[in-house]
Amino acid sequence: xxxxxxxxxxxxxxxxxxxxxxxxxxxxxxxxxxxxxxxxxxxxxxxxxxxxxxxxxxxxxxxxxxxxxxxxxxxxxxxxxxxxxxxxxxxxxxxxxxxxxxxxxxxxxxxxxxxxxxxxxxxxxxxxxxxxxxxxxxxxxxxxxxxxxxxxxxxxxxxxxxxxxxxxxxxxxxxxxxxxxxxxxxxxxxxxxxxxxxxxxxxxxxxxxxxxxxxxxxxxxxxxxxxxxxxxxxxxxxxxxxxxxxxxxxxxxxxxxxxxxxxxxxxxxxxxxxxxxxxxxxxxxxxxxxxxxxxxxxxxxxxxxxxxxxxxxxxxxxxxxxxxxxxxxxxxxxxxxxxxxxxxxxxxxxxxxxxxxxxxxxxxxxxxxxxxxxxxxxxxxxxxxxxxxxxxxxxxxxxxxxxxxxxxxxxxxxxxxxxxxxxxxxxxxxxxxxxxxxxxxxxxxxxxxxxxxxxxxxxxxxxxxxxxxxxxxxxxxxxxxxxxxxxxxxxxxxxxxxxxxxxxxxxxxxxxxxxxxxxxxxxxxxxxxxxxxxxxxxxxxxxxxxxxxxxxxxxxxxxxxxxxxxxxxxxxxxxxxxxxxxxxxxxxxxxxxxxxxxxxxxxxxxxxxxxxxxxxxxxxxxxxxxxxxxxxxxxxxxxxxxxxxxxxxxxxxxxxxxxxxxxxxxxxxxxxxxxxxxxxxxxxxxxxxxxxxxxxxxxxxxxxxxxxx
Numbered sequence: 132x133x134x135x136x137x138x139x140x141x142x143x144x145x146x147x148x149x150x151x152x153x154x155x156x157x158x159x160x161x162x163x164x165x166x167x168x169x170x171x172x173x174x175x176x177x178x179x180x181x182x183x184x185x186x187x188x189x190x191x192x193x194x195x196x197x198x199x200x201x202x203x204x205x206x207x208x209x210x211x212x213x214x215x216x217x218x219x220x221x222x223x224x225x226x227x228x229x230x231x232x233x234x235x236x237x238x239x240x241x242x243x244x245x246x247x248x249x250x251x252x253x254x255x256x257x258x259x260x261x262x263x264x265x266x267x268x269x270x271x272x273x274x275x276x277x278x279x280x281x282x283x284x285x286x287x288x289x290x291x292x293x294x295x296x297x298x299x300x301x302x303x304x305x306x307x308x309x310x311x312x313x314x315x316x317x318x319x320x321x322x323x324x325x326x327x328x329x330x331x332x333x334x335x336x337x338x339x340x341x342x343x344x345x346x347x348x349x350x351x352x353x354x355x356x357x358x359x360x361x362x363x364x365x366x367x368x369x370x371x372x373x374x375x376x377x378x379x380x381x382x383x384x385x386x387x388x389x390x391x392x393x394x395x396x397x398x399x400x401x402x403x404x405x406x407x408x409x410x411x412x413x414x415x416x417x418x419x420x421x422x423x424x425x426x427x428x429x430x431x432x433x434x435x436x437x438x439x440x441x442x443x444x445x446x447x448x449x450x451x452x453x454x455x456x457x458x459x460x461x462x463x464x465x466x467x468x469x470x471x472x473x474x475x476x477x478x479x480x481x482x483x484x485x486x487x488x489x490x491x492x493x494x495x496x497x498x499x500x501x502x503x504x505x506x507x508x509x510x511x512x513x514x515x516x517x518x519x520x521x522x523x524x525x526x527x528x529x530x531x532x533x534x535x536x537x538x539x540x541x542x543x544x545x546x547x548x549x550x551x552x553x554x555x556x557x558x559x560x561x562x563x564x565x566x567x568x569x570x571x572x573x574x575x576x577x578x579x580x581x582x583x584x585x586x587x588x589x590x591x592x593x594x595x596x597x598x599x600x601x602x603x604x605x606x607x608x609x610x611x612x613x614x615x616x617x618x619x620x621x622x623x624x625x626x627x628x629x630x631x632x633x634x635x636x637x638x639x640x641x642x643x644x645x646x647x648x649x650x651x652x653x654x655x656x657x658x659x660x661x662x663x664x665x666x667x668x669x670x671x672x673x674x675x676x677x678x679x680x681x682x683x684x685x686x687x688x689x690x691x692x693x694x695x696x697x698x699x700x701x702x703x704x705x706x707x708x709x710x711x712x713x714x715x716x717x718x719x720x721x722x723x724x725x726x727x728x729x730x731x732x733x734x735x736x737x738x739x740x741x742x743x744x745x746x747x748x749x750x751x752x753x754x755x756x757x758x759x760x761x762x763x764x765x766x767x768x769x770x771x772x773x774x775x776x777x778x779x780x781x782x783x784x785x786x787x788x789x790x791x792x793x794x795x796x797x798x799x800x801x802x803x804x805x806x807x808x809x810x811x812x813x814x815x816x817x818x819x820x821x822x823x824x825x826x827x828x829x830x831x832x833x834x835x836x837x838x839x840x
Contacts, residue, residue, distance in 0.1 A: 163219040163251055167387050167744040167751070169193040170223040172206070172233065178258035179229050181365035185374040188676045190388035190733050190762050192742070194223070198233060206240040211247040221251040224746070225381035230260035231356060249353040254381050256357045262318035266358045267328040267349030275320030275343050276336045280361065282307030283334050285345055285369070291331035294348075295380035296373065298713040298781035303332055303345075305369045308667070315369065317361035319343025327351060328358075332373065346373065348380070357381065368667075371674035372708060375781060382764075385751060385799065387744050389762045389785035392709070393716045394673045394701060395680035395723060397453045397583070397603060398688060399490060399550065400610070402475055403460030404430035405686040408611040410620045413634070415611045419503045431613035431686040432464075435477035441688055442484045444695060448702050450717055453680070454478075455490035455550045455583075458536030479540050486719050487542045488583075489549050492533035497526050497556035498567045509562055518563075526556065526573035534577070548720045549574070549598070550583035550682075557584060557595065571596025581724040586679055592727050601724040604672060604681045607665055608697060613690035615657035622661060623650040658696065666700030673705060673715065678723045713781040729760045729787055749799040757792030768800030 169186060171193050173179040186193045196204055204210060212221050226244060234241040248255055262268040262275060271277040285303040287296045305315045319336050320343050322328035332346035349356045357380050363370040375390055406417035407429040416426035445451055461475035491497070499510035500519040511519045530549060537544050551557075556570035574582065574596045582595055586602035593600050612618035626647045627633030637646035651660050669681055687694035705715055718726070736742050736759050744753040744763075755761050764785040769776045776797055777784030788795060 161218050162748045163221055164215060165221045165224050165251060165253075165746045167192070167382075167385070167746060168223050169225045169227060169381065169386075170211075171195045171227045172198060172229065174198045174229040174233055176229055176259065176362075177364040178359070178362060179227055181363055181370050181374070182227050182256065182258055182377060184365040185378060185390075185676075186388070187734075189378065189386075189390045189764075190730060190737070191378065191382075191386050192388075192737050192744075198229070207243050208246070211243060212251070218747075219251075220745075221247070221253060223253065224383075224386070225254050225256065227256045227258055227381070229258055231257045231263075231266045231358065245352070245354060248355075252355075254355045254357065254383075256377060256381050257359060259359055259362050262320040262344075262360050264323050264326075266356065266360075267322055267326040267347070267351065268318075268344060268358065268360070269320045269323055271318045271320045271343075273320070274336075274339070274341075275318065276338075277316075277318050278337075279313045279315060280305050280317045280319075280334060281310075281314050285332050285334040286342075287332055288330050290329050291346070291376075294329075294331065296331055296376040298375060298710050299372060300708060300710055302708060303369055303372050304708075305334075306367055306667075314367070315361055315363065317345060319345065319360070322347070331376075346377075366671060368671065368674065371671065379764075379783070383803065384764065384766050384783055385746060385803065387742070387753070387761075387763050389764050389780075390676040391678075391716045391780055391785075392673050392676070392705070392713065393678040393718065393723075394450075394669070394705075395453065395678070395717055395719070396698065397455050397488065397550065397680050397682040397720075398685055399455045399682055400460070400494065400685045401433075401454040401456040401490070402464075402478065403457040403494060403685070404432035405610050405613075405684050407431050407613065407686075408609065408617050408621045410617065413624050418611075419501060419508050420506050422503075422506060431611075431689055432460075433474055433685050433689045435473050437689050437692070438474070438477040438481055440692065442481055444698075445484065448698075450702060450715070451484075451486055453486040453488055453719060454685075455488040455682075456533070456537065456542070457490050457492060457494045457552075458533050458540075459493035462536075475540075479542075482540070482542050487537060487544055488720060489530060489533050489537065489544070489546070491529040491549075491552055492536065493529065494552035495521070495525075495529060495555075496553060497521050497529065497551050497570060498559065498563050507562070520567045520569055521556075523569040523572045523576070526567070526569055527576045530573060530577045530579065545719065545721060547578055547580035548583075549577075549579045549581070550603075550720075554583060554585045554588070557582075557589075557600075559588065566595060571598075574598045581721045583680075583682075583720065592724070592731060599724055599728060601720055601727065602679050604669070604679055606669065606681050606683050606694075606697065607661070608683050608687050608694050610684040610686060612693060613686045615691050615693050616653040618661065618693055619651050619653045619656040622656070623647070623653075657693065662696045662700060665697045666704065669697065669701045670704055673701060678716075678718060678726050680720065680723060712779065729762070732759060733762055746799075749801070749803065751797040751799065753790075753795040753797070755790040755795070757790055759790045760787040761790050761795060762787050763797065765797055766800055766803040768802075770798045771795065 169191065171179055171183045173195055183193060183195060214220060226248065232241055247253060257266060260266050262271050269275060283305045285305065287299050287301050287303060308314065319334060327350040328347055330344040330347040333342040334345055336343045345361050346359050349358050357377065406415050408415050412423050412426055414421035417428035441452065461472050464472045500521065501508045502511040513519055534546060556567045558565050579598045582598040582600050584600040584602050586604045590602055609618055609621055612621060624634050626637050626644065627650050628638055628646050629635040631650055637644040683694050736756065742755045753761055764783050765776060767779065767784055769784055777786035
C-alpha cells in the first residue's frame with residue numbers, strides 16, 4: 132500500500148505553520164493574496180503539456196516544473212507561499228499535476244502541496260490519473276472499464292453544465308481518425324461509496340447500461356481535485372472541447388488571459404477567374420509551370436446564381452465571408468462580352484452582404500520578375516547578376532487602381548487591408564528568399580497596415596515596411612477546382628506514389644506529406660475523405676483559440692460549390708457542440724491582425740515579468756506597463772472603475788483593457804468573492820480515507836502509482 136495520505140496527516144500541521152497561517156482557525160484580520168498564476172508540474176506526458184499549451188494560448192501565466200529534470204526546483208512551503216507587506220501570499224491560484232500524486236511514497240513535496248491547497252483553498256487538476264479510491268473513484272475492475280474509447284460519445288452531466296462546462300451543449304465526441312491506431316485510452320468507473328465526488332463528464336461503460344466518469348470533482352481532506360481519467364494531447368478535439376472548462380474550474384473563472392473560438396474565411400480572386408486543373412496533363416494550363424504546348428486555359432468563374440447562393444448560405448449560418456477582389460477580372464470580362472458582366476452586376480448589387488479586401492487589380496506576381504523558361508521558374512536577373520524586381524510604381528498602381536475601382540463600384544472597403552496575389556512580394560522559397568524591397572515602399576505609398584500572408588510559409592506575424600502580416604491558413608480545397616472530381620484527381624496526383632500514378636511528392640517530402648494508401652475514387656473521394664479531413668483540420672483551428680483566417684478561392688463557390696461541404700462541416704459541427712452563449716467569432720482581417728499583435732505584446736510582457744496580478748477577496752489588481760493592453764477573464768457582473776468589464780462569452784466576461792501605468796482594479800460580483808466552496812479559508816482536518824486503497828490483485832497501474840505489497 133502506498134501510504135501517502137498517512138504521511139500527509141503526520142506532516143500537515145508543521146507545513147501549515149510554515150505557510151504562515153494558524154491551523155484550525157479562520158484568519159482574524161488578513162485575507163490572503165492569491166497571485167493569478169498557475170503551477171504546472173509535468174512528467175513530460177502529453178496531458179499536462181496540453182493544459183500548459185491552453186494556458187499559453189490564452190495568455191494565462193504559469194510556472195512549469197519538469198519532474199524529469201535533475202536539479203529542478205523543489206516544491207516546498209517557501210516555494211508555494213510567503214508574506215507580502217504583512218499579508219500571506221499564495222503564489223499560485225491553481226496546481227496542475229500529471230496525476231493525483233506523481234511523487235514517491237512519503238514525499239514531502241506532495242505533503243507541501245496538500246497543505247498549501249488546504250490553507251489557501253487552491254484547487255488541483257489531475258491531468259490524467261488512474262481511477263482509484265485515492266482519486267475518489269472505484270477501481271475499473273469493479274464494474275468499470277479500462278481501454279480505448281475512440282469514436283465514443285461522452286456527455287456533460289447536469290452538474291457539469293451548471294458548472295465549469297456550461298458552454299457546451301452536452302456532447303463530447305472522442306476522435307477516431309485511424310481505426311488502426313489507438314488514440315484515446317480511458318478509465319471509466321463510478322465514485323467510491325460515500326465519497327464527495329461530482330461527475331462532470333461521463334461515457335457509457337462498454338457492455339453495461341451504466342456510465343463511468345471521465346472528468347469529475349473530488350472534495351476530500353479540505354482539498355478540491357478535478358480528476359481526469361483519459362489521456363489526451365493538445366490537438367485532440369475532446370481535449371479542445373473541455374480545455375476551457377478545465378481552466379475555468381481551476382481558476383474559479385478569474386484569471387489573466389482570454390479564449391474565444393474564431394472562424395473567418397477569405398475568398399480570393401472574386402470578379403476574376405481561376406484556371407482549371409487538367410487531368411490529362413496533370414497541371415493547370417495558364418500556370419507558369421504548365422508548359423505543354425497543348426495546354427489551353429479553361430477558366431472557372433462564379434455566376435450570379437452563385438452569388439445568391441452565397442448570400443443565402445451566409446444568412447442560414449449567421450456568418451459573413453470576406454471577398455478578396457480583383458477589379459480587372461470584371462473589366463476584362465466586359466471587354467470580351469460587349470460590356471456585359473452579370474456576375475459583377477450581381478456582386479455589386481449585393482455588395483453589402485459581404486466584407487471586401489483589396490487583392491490587387493490584376494493579380495500579378497509582385498516579387499521578382501519570373502523567368503518561366505525553366506520549370507520550376509526562377510527569378511530573372513540583371514546583367515550584373517542582381518535580381519530583377521517588380522518596381523515600386525507597378526506594385527503601388529496595382530493596389531491603388533484596385534482601390535479606386537472598388538470605390539467606384541460602391542464596395543464597402545477598409546483601405547488599410549491588402550492580400551497580394553499568391554501572397555507575392557514577400558519571400559517565397561526556394562526561388563525568392565527575401566521580400567521584394569519595393570513592396571514595403573509601395574505599401575507605405577498606399578497606407579497599408581495589414582498584409583495577408585501564407586501561414587504554411589510564415590506562421591508568425593512580422594513587419595513588412597509599415598504593414599503587419601496576418602497569416603492565413605490555406606484550406607486544401609484547390610484554387611483550380613470547380614468540380615469535386617477535379618479536386619480528387621489533383622489530390623490523387625499530389626498524395627499518391629509514383630507507382631500508383633501520382634507525382635511522388637509525398638515520397639519526396641515524407642516530413643510534410645503522407646501518401647494515400649490508394650487513389651481516392653473520383654466519384655466518392657471528395658465527400659468520403661477530403662471533406663471530413665479538411666473539416667477536422669479547420670475545426671481544430673477554431674477550437675484552439677486561433678483567430679487566423681482561412682482562405683479559399685471564388686472557383687470553390689462556383690460549379691459544384693465544393694467549399695460549402697467543408698464550411699458546413701465546421702459551422703454545423705460547431706453548433707452541435709456549443710451553447711448559444713459561445714458563438715463562433717467571425718472578425719475581419721484588421722481585427723484579427725490587432726488581436727494577434729496584442730497577444731504578441733502581452734506574451735512578451737509576461738515573459739519579461741512586467742505583469743503582476745493578484746486577488747484579495749473580491750478584488751483583482753493588475754499591475755502592467757502603461758500602454759500595454761491587458762487581457763483578463765472574470766465572472767459576469769465584474770466591474771472596472773465602476774463600469775461593466777469585458778464582453779460576454781461562454782458564460783464569463785473578458786476583453787482587452789489598456790494599462791495606464793496605475794494598477795487596474797477589477798471588482799468581482801459578490802457571488803465570486805468567497806472561496807469556491809463557500810467556506811472561509813479555514814484549515815480542514817486531514818483524515819485517512821475509509822476505503823481500502825490497496826490495488827487489487829491483477830489490476831495494472833499504468834500511470835505510475837507504486838504498490839508496496
